[in-house]
Amino acid sequence: xxxxxxxxPDRKVKVTLRDVAxxxxxxxxxxxxxxxxxxLVAEATREKVMESVRALxxxxxxxxxxxxxxxxxxxxVVVPSLSNIxxxxxxxxxxxxxxxxxxxxxxxxxxxxxxxxETLVRGILAWQPKAILITGFDHTLAxxxxxxxxxxxxxxxxxxxxxxxxxAVGMSHRRAGYAAGRHLVERGYRRFGYVGHDxxxxxxxxxxxxxxxxxxxxxxxxxxxxxxxxxxxxIGAGKRQTALLRSMAExxxxxxxNDDMAVGGIFHCMEAGIAVPDQLAIFGFNGLExxxxxxxxxxxxxxxxxxxxxxxxxxxxQAPERPATKTTIDTGFEIxxxxxx
Amino acid sequence: xxxxxxxxPDRKVKVTLRDVAxxxxxxxxxxxxxxxxxxLVAEATREKVMESVRALxxxxxxxxxxxxxxxxxxxxVVVPSLSNIxxxxxxxxxxxxxxxxxxxxxxxxxxxxxxxxETLVRGILAWQPKAILITGFDHTLAxxxxxxxxxxxxxxxxxxxxxxxxxAVGMSHRRAGYAAGRHLVERGYRRFGYVGHDxxxxxxxxxxxxxxxxxxxxxxxxxxxxxxxxxxxxIGAGKRQTALLRSMAExxxxxxxNDDMAVGGIFHCMEAGIAVPDQLAIFGFNGLExxxxxxxxxxxxxxxxxxxxxxxxxxxxQAPERPATKTTIDTGFEIxxxxxx
DNA sequence: CTGTTAGCGCCTTCAT
DNA sequence: ATGAAGGCGCTAACAG
Numbered sequence: 001x002x003x004x005x006x007x008x009p010d011r012k013v014k015v016t017l018r019d020v021a022x023x024x025x026x027x028x029x030x031x032x033x034x035x036x037x038x039x040l041v042a043e044a045t046r047e048k049v050m051e052s053v054r055a056l057x058x059x060x061x062x063x064x065x066x067x068x069x070x071x072x073x074x075x076x077v078v079v080p081s082l083s084n085i086x087x088x089x090x091x092x093x094x095x096x097x098x099x100x101x102x103x104x105x106x107x108x109x110x111x112x113x114x115x116x117x118e119t120l121v122r123g124i125l126a127w128q129p130k131a132i133l134i135t136g137f138d139h140t141l142a143x144x145x146x147x148x149x150x151x152x153x154x155x156x157x158x159x160x161x162x163x164x165x166x167x168a169v170g171m172s173h174r175r176a177g178y179a180a181g182r183h184l185v186e187r188g189y190r191r192f193g194y195v196g197h198d199x200x201x202x203x204x205x206x207x208x209x210x211x212x213x214x215x216x217x218x219x220x221x222x223x224x225x226x227x228x229x230x231x232x233x234x235i236g237a238g239k240r241q242t243a244l245l246r247s248m249a250e251x252x253x254x255x256x257x258n259d260d261m262a263v264g265g266i267f268h269c270m271e272a273g274i275a276v277p278d279q280l281a282i283f284g285f286n287g288l289e290x291x292x293x294x295x296x297x298x299x300x301x302x303x304x305x306x307x308x309x310x311x312x313x314x315x316x317x318q319a320p321e322r323p324a325t326k327t328t329i330d331t332g333f334e335i336x337x338x339x340x341x
Numbered sequence: 342x343x344x345x346x347x348x349x350p351d352r353k354v355k356v357t358l359r360d361v362a363x364x365x366x367x368x369x370x371x372x373x374x375x376x377x378x379x380x381l382v383a384e385a386t387r388e389k390v391m392e393s394v395r396a397l398x399x400x401x402x403x404x405x406x407x408x409x410x411x412x413x414x415x416x417x418v419v420v421p422s423l424s425n426i427x428x429x430x431x432x433x434x435x436x437x438x439x440x441x442x443x444x445x446x447x448x449x450x451x452x453x454x455x456x457x458x459e460t461l462v463r464g465i466l467a468w469q470p471k472a473i474l475i476t477g478f479d480h481t482l483a484x485x486x487x488x489x490x491x492x493x494x495x496x497x498x499x500x501x502x503x504x505x506x507x508x509a510v511g512m513s514h515r516r517a518g519y520a521a522g523r524h525l526v527e528r529g530y531r532r533f534g535y536v537g538h539d540x541x542x543x544x545x546x547x548x549x550x551x552x553x554x555x556x557x558x559x560x561x562x563x564x565x566x567x568x569x570x571x572x573x574x575x576i577g578a579g580k581r582q583t584a585l586l587r588s589m590a591e592x593x594x595x596x597x598x599n600d601d602m603a604v605g606g607i608f609h610c611m612e613a614g615i616a617v618p619d620q621l622a623i624f625g626f627n628g629l630e631x632x633x634x635x636x637x638x639x640x641x642x643x644x645x646x647x648x649x650x651x652x653x654x655x656x657x658x659q660a661p662e663r664p665a666t667k668t669t670i671d672t673g674f675e676i677x678x679x680x681x682x
Numbered sequence: 683c684t685g686t687t688a689g690c691g692c693c694t695t696c697a698t
Numbered sequence: 699a700t701g702a703a704g705g706c707g708c709t710a711a712c713a714g
Contacts, residue, residue, distance in 0.1 A: 016691060027701045032693065040699060057490055062467040063408045064691030067706050072404065082429040082436070092423050095450045104464060107448045109436045123445060126403040149398055235634040263631075270636045290604075290631065293576040295611045357707060368685045373709060381683060405707030408690045686713075691706105698701075 015056045024052040035060050066128070073102045075316070076124035076132035080112045080201075084233070084260075086286060086305045087135070090157060093309020094133065101317060103130065110135075112201040118143045125150055131316045137162045138203055153322050155312045159204055160328050169312045169329040176301050176333045177208030180283060181215025183335050184253055189281060192216060193225040193251035195241045195261055197233035205233075205257040208285060212255060225249035233257060238264020243272070252281060253341055259284035259291045259300055266294065266340065281341035291338070299338030307331045356397045365393040376401050407469070414443045416657070417465035417473035421453045421542075425574070425601075427627060427646045428476070431498060434650020435474065442658060444471065451476075453542040459484045466491050472657045478503045479544055494663050496653045500545055501669050510653045510670040517642050517674045518549030521624060522556025524676050525594055530622060533557060534566040534592035536582045536602055538574035546574075546598040549626060553596060566590035574598060579605020584613070593622060594682055600625035600632045600641055607635065607681065622682035632679070640679030648672045 017035075021028045026045060033039045034049050052058070066072045077094060079087040094105060106124055110117035118140045124132060125146060131153035139147070147154045147165050154166040161172050184192070192212075199206040216222055225248040227241035238261030245254060256262035262284030269276045276282055276296065284291060287302025308331050315329060358376075362369045367386060374380045375390050393399070407413045418435060420428040435446060447465055451458035459481045465473060466487060472494035480488070488495045488506050495507040502513050525533070533553075540547040557563055566589040568582035579602030586595060597603035603625030610617045617623055617637065625632060628643025649672050656670060 014691095018691080028692080029694085029702080030700060033700090036693085042699060045699080057486075059463065059466050059487070059491075061408075061469060061691055063404055063413065063469055064706095065693070066404045067402075067408050067708090068691075068693035070693090070706065082433050085426060085429070088423040088426075088429040091448075092450070095423070104447060104449070104468075106445060108445070109433075122400065125400050127445075128402060128404055145398075146400070150400075235631060239634060264634060267634055267636050290576060293580060293605060293608055295608055355707095359707080369708075370686080370710085371684060374684090377709085383683060386683080402707055405690090406709070408692090409707075409709035411690065411709095684714085686711100688710085688712105690709085693704105693706085695704090696702090698699100 015058045016061070017058075019056055020049065020052045020058050023056065024049045070128075072128050072130060073104060074127050074129040075103050075105045075313075076121070076127070076129040076134075077105050077107045078110055078117060078120055078124070078132070078134045079107070080110050080117075080135050082109055085288065086303075089305035090135075090309040093306040093311075094313055095309070096306070097310045097313025097317070101313075103317075114138065114140050114143070118146075121146055125152075130320055131155065133157055133312050133316075136204065137164070137168075151322060153316050153320065155315065157308050157312055159207070160330055161207060164326050164328060166322055167312070167315050167327045167329065169308050169315065169331060171303055171308075171331055171333045173204045173207035174211040174214075176285070176303070177211025177213075178215045179211070179333070179335060180208070180255060180285070180301055181212040181219075184255070184281075184283060184341060185215065185219045185221065187341065189253040189341070190221060191249070191251045191253070192221065192223045193227070193245045193249065193254040194223045194257075195227045195229075195238065195245055195254050195265060196257035197229045197237065197261070198231055199228075202233070202257070208257070223255075225251055229261075234260050235264040235267065237261060239268040239271075240264075242268040246274075246280070253277075253283060254280060255283045257285065259286040259288040259298060262298055262300065262340075263288075263290055263294070266296075266298065276340050283341040287334075287336055294340075296340055297336075297338040299341035300336050302334045302336050304331050304333075356399045357402070358399075360397055361390065361393045361399050364397065365390045411469075413469050413471060414445060415468050415470040416444050416446045416654075417462070417468070417470040417475075418446050418448045419451055419458060419461055419465070419473070419475045420448070421451050421458075421476050423450055426629065427644075430646035431476075431650040434647040434652075435654055436650070437647070438651045438654025438658070442654075444658075455479065455481050455484070459487075462487055466493075471661055472496065474498055474653050474657075477545065478505070478509075492663060494657050494661065496656065498649050498653055500548070501671055502548060505667050505669060507663055508653070508656050508668045508670065510649050510656065510672060512644050512649075512672055512674045514545045514548035515552040517626070517644070518552025518554075519556045520552070520674070520676060521549070521596060521626070521642055522553040522560075525596070525622075525624060525682060526556065526560045526562065528682065530594040530682070531562060532591060532593045533562065533564045534568070534586045534590065534595040535564045535597075536568045536570075536579065536586055536595050536606060537598035538570045538578065538602065539572055540569075543574070543598070549598070564596075566592055570602075575601050576605040576608065578602060580609040580612075581605075583609040587615075587621070594618075594624060595621060596624045598626065600627040600629040600639060603639055603641065603681075604629075604631055604635070607637075607639065617681050624682040628675075628677055635681075637681055638677075638679040640682035641677050643675045643677050645672050645674075 227245040229237040242265040284300035291298030568586040570578040583606040625641035632639030
């Protein structure tokens, strides 16, 4: 009795299935069945076992369970950022969709770095997730290969302008930009300015820009001034770039890469005493809450980030195995006229 | 040769350690060591093995690895919401702190429902995380017991006014409310209004309110009008409740439960032509970016959510095993005078 | 520097 | 309705 594996006094006593089974005087399989609500069990047995479970404070070990069943209920999620509110909104949709299901989300943030994204995807795949939700179509070759070969369901969220690995859920940013252009031309604007942020990390902003350019070009117009912030796409940058834009050329409307920057534009105009939309019209993208609550509602394009997350989950829950055909789900967008353009 | 486990044509071939070992003609342990960068290995062997790894597209199975080593590198995180920007900010801090470490975060959202939180915690604990980061001190009894008995590190984030299970990282909301009160009294305000949201789900807002009341009471003052929104604590609610507040009593300063609502107050004043701060002073809480970029910077108390996340991770990485003593880490707060009060 | 031997805690047949 | 046996893919000593 000198070297027996004694149960230590109180802490770190890891209670296993076996302990529960011994205490309840049944076999491990019985306990296992009861914990999983699977198969038939006599009510008396169930109660006896559950009593032990409670008494011992047993928490099933899913690591062991997953290894044995070769199945996890994990979902990998990769977003580029959390500082841009649109991604938390997508996560909310994911969360809502997951509510009540047996799945758990493992969330990672790539900081818009593709190499880091690759590392994250590798790390997630190592947990044998049932599916992986990732942002956009821009990935390293290795990431794309891993995702494809993993055989699990892959959702590429936010955009639908390219062919997905498996499923794409989002909207056409090119068409959104185009729609914005048409809308503004119809409203009589002629001298366009563009305020944006770094395109290398945000290809979707670029696509919107391209769509906008196309619409203008069809109307015989073009963008006469550009003010591009280096990194940030936030309100402060919007203020600064708006000031810059106005120093570059006479414009009657400024189109922003997103609502945050557009709100910055509005704040700049307030400070500088510029009448919106008479002296300068302002048009954003996203349809954030703040834009709606502004004294003068921001003209913008509304996308539905929550829906993107929710639809992504729905798609996966409906068909947990990857089929042969690719799917694209368009969550659409909508022009919100507002009062700033 | 009739019933051999043949490798299927292309998809779903799960490559295991064993496959790599066979192909490289070494033992499984050698491959294992190489994959984990552990122990000494001859360079030639390493190359041979890595070649196989690449050729087969081997991805280690962490489920099996964790079961064998009885260690995971998972961190459970539970936040009440993602729609309130402060929580994504905490997650950013967590994310930053995790960068470069071997840990992965499993994030769950409780929607401010304590019973759901309990379910989430149970689910997370089943994955045998190394630590769990949860929001605040309000939990069900069962949650508290599970966390305590799990023996893993537990960080309760955001507030420090109570005794933690293990570690608390955050600030004193009561002291912040008190500081706000003192500050405003010193600046000469006498008729206080309060605009807030549902306290039952946000005890920290309540604590700030209590601190504020205390400071006022010490100065022989009290809050003369309250406007409390049912659910939302967002900009729109702030607008509506500000209008309501002004219909209730004459106040010269309105203290808001957070910056979002305070921004709503400012927008209301803009629309209604109320001069801020001369006719109505406005004071928020959080120190959000938008408050700083407003034409007239919002007077508020700055907390540091990013730091809370970051410090939480630091604490865990420094001491992954739970010690006997409890720790409290104060991330502080700071009055930002601004221009609206 | 590399291989061998036992599990990790649970689930899945297959019996009973 | 319940039990027994084997194994999931990997790591951890311990040998060599």
